[in-house]
Amino acid sequence: MDTFSLTPELLLILSAVAFLAGFIDSIAGGGGLITVPALLTAGVPPHMVLGTNKLSATFGSAIASFAYIRQKLFSPSLWWPNLLATAIGAGIGAVIAHFLSASFLEKFLPVIVFACGIYFLFSKTPDKKMPDHVVIKRGRQWPQGLTLGVYDGLVGPGTGAFWMISTLVMYPVDLLRASGVARTMNFVSNGVALVVFISYGQVAWSLGFCMGCALMIGSYLGANSAIKGGSKLIKPIFICVVMAITIRLVWKNWLGGG
Structure with missing residues (x-):
């Protein structure tokens, strides 16, 4: 049940934020770094922020994952x-x-958001060509999946980008295929975590569905843009938005600002 005041204006603003987050997340990851702070700033209770974000993120990660699988950029086997x-x-x-x-x-979520934003600001994502015959070591997948799965279920922001970077470092894949892995794993973790949050009644359904639809459209456009071109213009915009919202959260929750 929704436990906060949701006006039409606020719904429109958060849906627009979700569209932007879906577009960025499907290309470079980190859409939760935009939606989670936005939901907190809008006054959504922290636990419901996580559940509602999982609902909307499941929409976006599903459509993005489908786009990569359809283009044979991710192989479940x-x-x-x-x-x-x-x-x-x-x-x-x-x-x-x-x-x-x-x-x-x-207090914890703004710290995570800020730390992730700083990391992405100074990080460089390697871009390498994929060899004709790829050997994916399965032993490495268990610790990677468990670690990032726990993080996504517990907090979430930045998980997609963490997936991309760790996959590029650990396996002989190129940027597009790493993005396909990230989007699909995000869909799995979002879906499983969503079931848990639903069982505890921590989902704002009307808000989550509206943001989910907007996020899904953004993810579809972003995934196709990534497949065609890349994300060089997205990262600077992404960092600026994250830092601006994070400063607002720190001011409100840590410094007692209005």
Whole structure:
């Protein structure tokens, strides 16, 4: 049940934010770094922020994942250990999130968002060509999937970008295929975590569905843009938006601002 005031104007603004987040997330990851701070700033309770964000993110990650699979940029048979480990980790993380206090989340989430924003500001994503014969080591997938699955279920922001970067470092894949892995694993962890948040009644349904539809459109356009071109123009905009919203959250939750 929605436990906060949701005006038509606020719904329109958050839907526009979700569209932007979906577009960016499907290309470079990190859409949650935009939607989570926006939901917190709008006054949504912290636990419901996580559940509502999972609902909307599931829409976007589903459509983006489908786009990459359709273009044969992701093969489930090569990545099944990661799919399973991610699902397990996301369930564990979402359960842990339920037992964290709202006051802790109000202070913890801005720190995570800020840290991720700083990381992306100074990080360089390697771009390498994919060899003709790829060997994906399955032993590496279990710790990767469990770790990022727990993080996505517990907090979430930045998971897609973490997937891309860790996949590029750990496996002989190129940027597009790493993005395909990230989007598909995001879909799995979002879906599993969403089930847990629903069971605890921590989803604002009307807001989540509206943001989800907007995020889905943004993800579709972004995924196709990524497949055709890349994300060089997206990252600077992404960093600026994240930092601006993070400063607002720190001012409100840490410094006592209005």
